[in-house]
Amino acid sequence: MNADRSSQLIARDVHVCFGGINALSDVNLTLQQGEVYGLIGPNGAGKTTMVNVLSGFQRPTQGSVQLDGADVGLRGPHQAARMGVGRTFQAGRLFKELTVLENLTVAALSSGLGSREAKTRAGTILDWMGCSDMRARRCDSLSYGNERRIGIGRALALAPRFALLDEPASGMNDAECDALMHLIASIPREFGCGVLLIEHNMEVVMGACERVHVLDGGKSLAEGGPAEVMHNPDVRRAYLGDKAAAKTSHTMRAA
């Protein structure tokens, strides 16, 4: 499938306040269908809150999210999913008692496919991910890394226009991260959707993303190509640090 760039998921002036905490303040971002867009920043910067807003799990205190001009998530995450926004979670949230194939099939069914087509789509995605040998395994038997990979498969089984991936590489070793980076980079080409990637592993971000947005303390700090952002003095000061920027193979969480 060609990487279609016709749709846009746009967050405008998004503000989220939890009690006295400003988790997000006037954040704007535009995600294009067909691109991989990184969202990075220190712990507590507001990244997961932004994904929650984009996917209808969190109503913004102010501001809006629109997909091709239509409001997203006003009626919650199911509406956002129906409109074409799929996501993963930091804590897998798979149906643990179901098999891997069943988890993807359920997602494909919820996108409106019949049971045979849903199972076929689920199998095709698992083949593409190199996870065919896991089809019959119950999800409560998966390693942490495999749980995260299957979470991506489940988000893709919805046939989303935008897939939002929340720290998919966490808990993976270097070889697994490298394989995941290539897999994520190829999602737009294979599935025609846009990808928003939250990730602390800068090697994965640099290798997979066309553009990167940096949050710090709930505010936008920078946006641009990965190399440009990496060399931005404000970003280095707030998040990367000189030492960490020089050693991109280390996760930023560790730095």
Ligand SMILES: Nc1ncnc2c1ncn2[C@@H]1O[C@H](COP(=O)(O)OP(=O)(O)OP(=O)(O)O)[C@@H](O)[C@H]1O
């Ligand atoms: N449901 C909530 N209630 C109160 N405060 C919250 C809630 N969710 C997030 N926060 C606060 O909002 C801020 C942003 O949190 P968020 O989880 O979005 O950051 P993050 O960049 O995703 O961090 P991490 O990299 O650690 O996952 C933090 O100060 C956090 O404590």
